[in-house]
Amino acid sequence: MVRRGLDRWVAGRRIAEVEVLHPRAIRRHIAGSQDFRTRLAGQSVLGASRRGKYLWLPLDGGGALLGHLGMSGQLLVQPSDAADETHLRVRVRFADDGPQLRFVDQRTFGGLSLEAMKDGLPLPISHIARDPMDPEFDDATFIRALRAKQTAVKRALLDQNLISGVGNIYADESLWRARLHYDKPSSSLTRPRAAALLAEVRAVLDEALAQGGTSFDSLYVDVNGESGYFARSLNAYGREDQPCGRCGTPIRRSPFMNRSSYYCPKCQRR
Numbered sequence: 559m560v561r562r563g564l565d566r567w568v569a570g571r572r573i574a575e576v577e578v579l580h581p582r583a584i585r586r587h588i589a590g591s592q593d594f595r596t597r598l599a600g601q602s603v604l605g606a607s608r609r610g611k612y613l614w615l616p617l618d619g620g621g622a623l624l625g626h627l628g629m630s631g632q633l634l635v636q637p638s639d640a641a642d643e644t645h646l647r648v649r650v651r652f653a654d655d656g657p658q659l660r661f662v663d664q665r666t667f668g669g670l671s672l673e674a675m676k677d678g679l680p681l682p683i684s685h686i687a688r689d690p691m692d693p694e695f696d697d698a699t700f701i702r703a704l705r706a707k708q709t710a711v712k713r714a715l716l717d718q719n720l721i722s723g724v725g726n727i728y729a730d731e732s733l734w735r736a737r738l739h740y741d742k743p744s745s746s747l748t749r750p751r752a753a754a755l756l757a758e759v760r761a762v763l764d765e766a767l768a769q770g771g772t773s774f775d776s777l778y779v780d781v782n783g784e785s786g787y788f789a790r791s792l793n794a795y796g797r798e799d800q801p802c803g804r805c806g807t808p809i810r811r812s813p814f815m816n817r818s819s820y821y822c823p824k825c826q827r828r
């Protein structure tokens with residue numbers, strides 16, 4: 559998915575220098591800025607991998623540069639002479655003087671760190687589940703875990719231990735398509751309904767990826783994945799008081815985990 563875009567720009571390149579413009583962006587690297595910069599310099603990037611809101615670059619030294627995107631973080635590949643972004647936090651210069659890797663984060667909830675690898679994953683994220691577009695995502699395991707959980711179905715969709723890659727927008731859109739209320743207990747879903755929900759999650763992600771073509775093709779790599787989802791294709795999210803595309807009932811908005819849930823009160827009954 560988005561990973562492919564980044565992979566193409568960074569694989570095989572040697573890091574010359576790392577500049578930390580905001581210490582908060584590397585607060586997860588406990589040894590500090592100097593150690594972070596020293597250890598990265600001279601290492602070659604082997605590729606780019608992604609799981610949920612985490613993205614990492616395996617390095618020839620055996621570790622990986624891990625990016626936690628948080629709410630607003632982005633990893634951009636920019637020409638070396640491009641002006642600095644307002645919220646540029648970390649800049650990686652390569653030995654070839656080509657395009658730079660830049661970590662930009664308005665709210666600085668995210669950050670970068672250098673991590674050891676275990677079983678092909680950076681240590682801190684070994685618990686994060688695969689995303690449903692991953693060929694190795696196991697449908698049966700997910701459906702079983704979803705139905706075994708004592709939680710609301712939307713909370714389950716946002717739970718990265720269960721499934722990754724589903725943000726607030728995608729969750730609302732998938733639930734609308736599956737005609738499920740966000741607060742419905744996940745344990746009350748029958749196996750076919752859980753399978754149908756997973757199919758709708760995939761359909762939404764598929765569509766979002768198809769529309770967010772810029773993520774693949776341009777230098778701009780939005781690892782968040784959601785900004786490419788154009789408003790015109792949304793059925794529920796952000797459509798408070800507008801008619802439901804199925805039944806015409808005004809879409810309702812309810813507070814949910816410091817955010818909002820959008821749903822049709824008629825098609826999606828609790």
Ligand SMILES: [Zn+2]
Pocket residue numbers: 802803804805806807822823824825826
């Ligand atoms: Zn409706």
